[in-house]
Amino acid sequence: MIDRWSVEQVLALAPDASSATAGRKLGVPAPWSQTGALDPGEGTGGAVWGSCKGSGATPYQTVVDLSGPAFKCSCPSRKFPCKHALGLLLLWAGGAVPAASTPAPFSEAWLASRTEKAARPAAAARAGGPPADPAVAARRAEQRTARVRDGVEELSRWLHDQTRTGLAGADHAGYRRTDPVAARLVDAQAGALAGSVRRLARVAVSGEGWSSRLLEEHAMLHLLVEAHARAQELPAPLAATVRSRVGHPVRTEDVLAGTPVRDRWNVLDLRDHVEDRLVTRRAHLSGGRSGRTAVVLSFAPPGRPLDASLVPGTSVEADLHFHPGAHPLRAVVGTRHGDPGPLGAVAAETVAAAHARWAGALAADPWLPELPVVLADVVLSAPPSAPVAGTVPAQEGWALVDTAGHAVPLTGPDGVWTLLAVTGAAPCAVAGDWTPEGLRLSAAVTGDGLVRL
Amino acid sequence: MTTPPTTGPSAGGAGWDALVGAALLGTDRRPADLSALPAPVAAALADVRAAVGARDATTTLLDAAALLTVHRRAGRTPLPGRTPLTPAPTGDDAPLPAAAAARLGSLLARLGPGTPGGGEGGRTDTLLRTWLSLAADAGCTLPPPRLPALLDLALRRDGIAAAVAPVLGPRGWWLAGLRADWAGAVEPHRPAAPSSPGGGPDDAQVPDPVWEHGSPADRRAWVRRLRRQDPAAARTALLATTWRSERAEDRAAFVAAVAVGLSAQDEELLERARADRSQDVRRAAEQLLARLPGAAWTQRVHRAALAAVHLERHRLRRTLVVTLPDPTDPALPPVSAGAAPAGVGPGAWALQQLVALTPPGAWEQALGESPERLLALPVDGGPGQDLHTAWARATVLHRDGRWARALLDAGADGGYATGHDAELLAVLPPAERVAAVVAVVTAAARSRRDDADDRVVAVVAACPGPWPQPLADAVLGWLTAAPRRSRWVTHDLLERAAHRLPATPATADALRVVADALPDDTPWRSALTDVADTVAERHQMLEEFR
Numbered sequence: 001m002i003d004r005w006s007v008e009q010v011l012a013l014a015p016d017a018s019s020a021t022a023g024r025k026l027g028v029p030a031p032w033s034q035t036g037a038l039d040p041g042e043g044t045g046g047a048v049w050g051s052c053k054g055s056g057a058t059p060y061q062t063v064v065d066l067s068g069p070a071f072k073c074s075c076p077s078r079k080f081p082c083k084h085a086l087g088l089l090l091l092w093a094g095g096a097v098p099a100a101s102t103p104a105p106f107s108e109a110w111l112a113s114r115t116e117k118a119a120r121p122a123a124a125a126r127a128g129g130p131p132a133d134p135a136v137a138a139r140r141a142e143q144r145t146a147r148v149r150d151g152v153e154e155l156s157r158w159l160h161d162q163t164r165t166g167l168a169g170a171d172h173a174g175y176r177r178t179d180p181v182a183a184r185l186v187d188a189q190a191g192a193l194a195g196s197v198r199r200l201a202r203v204a205v206s207g208e209g210w211s212s213r214l215l216e217e218h219a220m221l222h223l224l225v226e227a228h229a230r231a232q233e234l235p236a237p238l239a240a241t242v243r244s245r246v247g248h249p250v251r252t253e254d255v256l257a258g259t260p261v262r263d264r265w266n267v268l269d270l271r272d273h274v275e276d277r278l279v280t281r282r283a284h285l286s287g288g289r290s291g292r293t294a295v296v297l298s299f300a301p302p303g304r305p306l307d308a309s310l311v312p313g314t315s316v317e318a319d320l321h322f323h324p325g326a327h328p329l330r331a332v333v334g335t336r337h338g339d340p341g342p343l344g345a346v347a348a349e350t351v352a353a354a355h356a357r358w359a360g361a362l363a364a365d366p367w368l369p370e371l372p373v374v375l376a377d378v379v380l381s382a383p384p385s386a387p388v389a390g391t392v393p394a395q396e397g398w399a400l401v402d403t404a405g406h407a408v409p410l411t412g413p414d415g416v417w418t419l420l421a422v423t424g425a426a427p428c429a430v431a432g433d434w435t436p437e438g439l440r441l442s443a444a445v446t447g448d449g450l451v452r453l
Numbered sequence: 454m455t456t457p458p459t460t461g462p463s464a465g466g467a468g469w470d471a472l473v474g475a476a477l478l479g480t481d482r483r484p485a486d487l488s489a490l491p492a493p494v495a496a497a498l499a500d501v502r503a504a505v506g507a508r509d510a511t512t513t514l515l516d517a518a519a520l521l522t523v524h525r526r527a528g529r530t531p532l533p534g535r536t537p538l539t540p541a542p543t544g545d546d547a548p549l550p551a552a553a554a555a556r557l558g559s560l561l562a563r564l565g566p567g568t569p570g571g572g573e574g575g576r577t578d579t580l581l582r583t584w585l586s587l588a589a590d591a592g593c594t595l596p597p598p599r600l601p602a603l604l605d606l607a608l609r610r611d612g613i614a615a616a617v618a619p620v621l622g623p624r625g626w627w628l629a630g631l632r633a634d635w636a637g638a639v640e641p642h643r644p645a646a647p648s649s650p651g652g653g654p655d656d657a658q659v660p661d662p663v664w665e666h667g668s669p670a671d672r673r674a675w676v677r678r679l680r681r682q683d684p685a686a687a688r689t690a691l692l693a694t695t696w697r698s699e700r701a702e703d704r705a706a707f708v709a710a711v712a713v714g715l716s717a718q719d720e721e722l723l724e725r726a727r728a729d730r731s732q733d734v735r736r737a738a739e740q741l742l743a744r745l746p747g748a749a750w751t752q753r754v755h756r757a758a759l760a761a762v763h764l765e766r767h768r769l770r771r772t773l774v775v776t777l778p779d780p781t782d783p784a785l786p787p788v789s790a791g792a793a794p795a796g797v798g799p800g801a802w803a804l805q806q807l808v809a810l811t812p813p814g815a816w817e818q819a820l821g822e823s824p825e826r827l828l829a830l831p832v833d834g835g836p837g838q839d840l841h842t843a844w845a846r847a848t849v850l851h852r853d854g855r856w857a858r859a860l861l862d863a864g865a866d867g868g869y870a871t872g873h874d875a876e877l878l879a880v881l882p883p884a885e886r887v888a889a890v891v892a893v894v895t896a897a898a899r900s901r902r903d904d905a906d907d908r909v910v911a912v913v914a915a916c917p918g919p920w921p922q923p924l925a926d927a928v929l930g931w932l933t934a935a936p937r938r939s940r941w942v943t944h945d946l947l948e949r950a951a952h953r954l955p956a957t958p959a960t961a962d963a964l965r966v967v968a969d970a971l972p973d974d975t976p977w978r979s980a981l982t983d984v985a986d987t988v989a990e991r992h993q994m995l996e997e998f999r
Contacts, residue, residue, distance in 0.1 A: 007558045024563045030986045094559040095552055096993070164511045166479025212469070215476045219518030226516075351531055359527035366523045379537035382631075399535045406531035417601040421628050424541030424597070436526040451598050 005311075008452065010089040012270060013069070013308045015279075015300075019079050019086060026052060026087025029096050033059070036100030037092055040067065040339075048092045049107035052084045062088050063107040065114045069308060072110050080305045144189055149228075151188025152246060155181060155197065156225040159218055167214055170204040177201065185247075192247035195276065196221060220367055241325040241365050250323055255332045260319030262337070264288035264344050267310045268374065268431040268450065269442040274302065281306040284372040284431065284442065285320070285331070291347035293372050294320055294331040309333075312443065313450035314340040327364035329371070346445045348376035348429040351406035358434045370433040374445065377427035378402045380420060400430060400439060408439050415441035415453030422451045468494070469525065472518050485514040494520045538631075544623025549593045552997035553584075557595075560584060561602050576987065578610070579952050584994055585616035591998045594622025604628070604635040611638075618642035633667070637674030641681075664690060673706040677713070684714035688722055701731040708737045715741060720748045727789075735789040740850060743810040751810075753786035758807035759819045762840070764830075773827070775834040778803050801839055808843035813856040816844075824859035828868060838869045845871035852880050861889060874908065878915035890916050891927045898931040910946045918953025925955050932981065933967040943980075951984040956991035964988065 014020035026032075035050035046066035051059040060075040062084040071081040091097055103111050158181045162170075170177060178201045185194035196217075203213050227234065227242045234242065244250055269284035279302055285294040298307035310316070310333070317337040322328035349357070354373045361371050383397025398410040410416065419430065422444050429445040441453045468489035475485035490498065497520045502508065508516060549557070563577045588595070595603060600621070607614035618639045621629065626643075629635040663675045680687035691707055699707070708726045711719055719741070726738035727750065742748050746755075757778060765774050777800030778785055785803065788810070793802035816827060832840055841860070848856040857880040864870050871877075878886050890912045897905035909931060916924060928950055954960050964985035971978040 004555075006555070007562045011562060027559065027563065028986065029989065030982060090559060090562070093555065095555060095997075159515065160511050163476055163515055164480050166477055166482065168477045168479075211477050212473050215473050215518050216522045218476070219515050219522050222512075222515035223519035355529070355531070362523055362527040366519075379540075381535040381537050384535075399532055401535050401537045405535075407533075407535035409532055417628070417632075418598055420538070420631065421597040421600040421624065424543075424624055424627065425538040426540050436529075 004095065005089065005093050007090060007093050009311055010086060010093050012311075013081055013089070013305070014086055015079050015081070015304060015306070016302055019081075019083055022083035023086025023090060026083055027090025027094065028087075029091065032088070032091060034104055034106075035088070035091065035097045036104055037097045038100055038103055047103060047107065047111050048088055048097055049104050050088045050091070050097065051104075051106070052087065060084050061106045063103075063110055064089060065111060067114075070114060071305075072107075147188045148190050148246065148248065151185045151190045152193065152225050152228050154184055154188075155190075155193060155221070156229070159222050159225070163218065167211060167218070170200075170214060171210050173201075173204065175201045177204070190247040192245055193221075193224070194247070196224075198276075224367060235326070237324060237328075238326040238364075240323075241327070241367075244323065244325065245367050252332055255321045255323055256334055258321050258324070260321050260334050261287070261290065261292065261331075262317070262319050263290050263292065264315050264317050265294070265320065266315045266343050266346050267312050268346065268445070269372070269452070270310060270312045271442070272306065277301060279304075279306060283310045283312075284433075285310070286346055286372075286374060286431075288315060288344040288346070293329065294322070295329050295372060296320075296331055296333060311340060312452055313343055315342065315344045316340040325365065327361045327368060329361075329368075343445075343450055346374055346429060346431075348374040348445070350404060351375060351378070351400070351402045351408050352404065354408070354434060355406075370435045370440070372431070372442075373434045373439075374429055374431045375400060375402060375408070375439075376429050378430050379423070379425055379427050380416060381407060403427065408434075409437075411435060411438045411440045418451065418453050419444050422446060469521055472514060472521065475514055476518070480511045480514055484510040485517060487513070487517055490517060490521065491524065494524050541627040542623055546594045546597075546622045546624055547592050549588065549596060550997055550999075553588065553591075553593070553994070554596050556994055556997055557584060557599060561599065564606070576948070576951070576983075578613070579948070580987065580990060580994075581606075582612060582616045583952060583991055585613075585620055587994055587998050589616075589619040593620060593998070595620050595625055597624055600625050600628050604632075604639070607638045608634055614638045615642045619644055633663075633671050633674075637670050640674055641677045643678075669700065669703055673703060673710075676707055677710045680710045680713045684716065685718065687711075688719060692722055692725075696725060696729075701734065704729060704731065704734045705737060708734055708741070711741060715744060717745055717747050720745060723748075724750065732789055732791060739788065739810065743850060746812070750786055754788065754807055755811050755815055757785055758804070758811040759815060761804050761807070762816075762820075764820045764822065765833075771830060773830045773832045773837075773840070775804065775832060775840065777801055777834070778807070797839070801836065805839050805843045808840065809846035809850070811847055812851045813844055813847050813853050814851075824856045825862070828859055828863040841869040842871045842873070845873040845877060849873060849876045849880060854880055854882065857881055858885070865893075875911045875915040878912055886916060887921055887924050891923050894924070894927040894931050898927070898934040906943065910943065913946055913949060916953070918949075919955055920953045922955065925960065928954065929960070929963055932964070932984075947980055947984055951987035952991070954984075954988055956988055956995050958989070958992055961985045961989040961992065 011020050011023070014023060031053045032050045033053070036048070038047045040046035047064060048066065049061070049063040051061050053059045054075070058074075060073055062071075062073040062075075062082075064071050064081075064085055069081075071085040073082045073084045075082050075084055077083065088097075102108075175198070178197050182194045182197040185191075185197060200214065200217055200221075203217050204210055206213060224242065224245055227238075228246050231239045231242055264287070265285040266288055267283060268286055269282075271282050273280045273282065279300050281298045281300075283296040285296060286292070287294070296307075296310060300306045316339075319334035319337075320331040321334050323330040323332070354375060357373070358371050361368050378400040381399040381401045396412065398413060398416050399407040400410065401407045419428075419441060422428070423446070430441065431443040431445060431450075433440045433442065443453055444451045468487075468491060471486040471489055475483050487495070487498070494517065498513075498517055501516055501520075560577055560581045564581065595617075603613070603617050604625075607617045617625075619642075621639065626639075629639050663671050667675060676687055676691065679690065687710065691711075696704065704726070708723070711722065723738045723742045723745075726734055727742065729735050729738070742751050743754065745751055761776050761778050763774055763776075765772050777798070780799045780803045786807075788803065788806040790802065790806040793799055797805075813824065817823065820827060822830075828841065828844075831837065841863075844856065845860050847853075848860060857877040860871060861874065861877050861881075864874065878889060881889065893912045894909050897909045913928065920928065932947075932950065962985075964981050968978050968981035968985065971981075
């Protein structure tokens, strides 16, 4: 049984902000007719459909298969899902779509084809095309390795030169300083490294204290190129970490071939981040039985659908396959065992334990930018300098304190007020990302379920 | 690594600063000083040298910086001396029905974070207020996760603040009390309940830190709150200020706050405000003073007004005779009114202001006639229209139901139109107001004149929702009577109808039947459909609270 989704859950599907806005406008009964919703049952994962009156004479016919979810709409939009699908789901989320026992005629054929596809054994789909000529593939891999090596060497020289001649003035140089070397790294197929170099320019203009932060980034890149040059000498997991941070691709098939970790995975956060014309969706998972932390990433160009199968506040029994590395964190979802259910018990730790885990993670993977954590029984602490009694400023200086009196600073005020509203400053488990600057809030794990911050 | 290192948050402070300094200048000019590196980092650096051999100065700097960066990142220790916030008081939060909570989520999502007030936002805004009042009627309190979003909306729109306040619940008031801006938005609307835990300046000793050092918004909120709880204390605080140094909009807000708990003791304060350099402040003070019959200035105004009009009896005909005052006469009480509009003489203009401040009942006493008779009399010596309009303003200011009724009747019987019909209706008791509005609307439905529509729009605005059935029937009849020519005139009325018509399926259906009978693509059809949709959504909201 799939419960009606929440509005937030529907809006999480929107490929961009303008789609979300357009979808909201259509999330009212006025333009809709012939709407219906089918509960999941034999051979179907549940569906919603409706016909939406647009500017033209013929209404658009919209169908959503809730199990994917998958979308079909007769509109010409290239957004996916389109605003009609979002509007229809919002309408349904608001309880304004009547339940039906059979799909409307216009939705029947497509839903049937979906069901059929789902029933087909997964193995057949996975077989894929014939394997490429191994000799050609090996030669290609070799060429690529050589190109990356050249690119990394060039970066190493650039870092050396920058430090030799001085970083002063980098805060005024903008992207001029970094763009040429970033472009060469893209040519050298070291994409991740190119992204790191472009970030240097942003760090240089980040204001007060920029020189300290820029040296940190330079030094960590230096550490990476040094490690890459010696990848052969490193233990295999660390070598894998180094290669992935440089930008060597990891094939999903290879990851899926690794040993799975089966658990009841609680989905604690789902966040989209846009960079370089690519949307990255990051899910924070926590194993109900193992207490293990995992991060699942999906990517799409703006305007294309992202994986919406992991819903914050739910849990799913599934096999997770971790990317190889010295501190395995990123994972791919393999086989799912059954439908998602409510959030299970979430493993939480003290501030001291999270500190220790973060230190341990950095010891294994010093380039780790953030570590998802769940802190147990923490309470917010207001910035120490409240100017007027009884009022609390909304700016920097917030912290979380656990029952042992250990406090961790927050990176900013985002989520603070919702957390206060939900907990009333009573101790509560809080999920977030541990970063070098402090904790970034993502959700409160309350007795009534997950509340996103 | 199982325990955090014991170094503080500024781990490797001096050592790190030396590295940053060298990197800024460049190692060509200044090699890094490695003497201040923390011991574990220095040891690790020695290990690196042992493993890979000698390094040049630049590489050494980068090696050391990398090691120290990881050391600093991993070596942060818990912040010392942080105290958790005091927990919220536990109170009887009344949870919402699930469907109502979901509806709130969808309304907030439709409003979005940056939606401006107009258009779609405006309609949703009103629906949200309807939802909030339903929640208040049902005795529910807001779900905690929604509190920040609603308090932010309350900050931007006073109408929302008033609707949010009754459903905040103990948790909401506690949360709002943590932020001065939120508290300032909702405190003026705090229900007068005996239990107002914390926050309020009950033991307001002057000077209060907010009053002395708060932001303008905080200070205005503080005065409003104090005035409600203890008018005398607020008066003392305001009298103690260096009034002249306050900003004009603050002075206006302070005077407005005096309207709450107005009493004869406020005369001194209002007298001071009446001498203000801002005309808005002066006028606000005069309006309040006029409601204090014992005030010296007020008595002068009344005397001057009554002296300017008297009743003359000629054989069969009686006439109101107006003697325009001389605005330069120093005996005339000063009234701030701005310059007279074109075509109005200074004497007539001064008289209008005096009459508009004088309680209408005073005329009955002075002239010995009922309002109906006075309004029926011809006026000599000055324009009767102006006199009647000034009487209407005085009626609204002093909320005199008998005069309101008489003025409305006179206007409907072909007398002077004062242009204050809606405000006069608002003075009438609710049942009587509805009957009067029904009469106007029913007449307009039969008429095809545009100015009849204008009158409908004005009088309907005076009836807050939900409309009783007779009024709903009259408005439905008017809406369906004929396709209206202009949506400009009727836009406001449609908005009101959508939110004030009874929230029943029958109402929505009646509207839809009319809309469906109209040709496609007419604006009136989509306008009526919109109204029907909103009525239907209100009905759903109502059901969700059952």
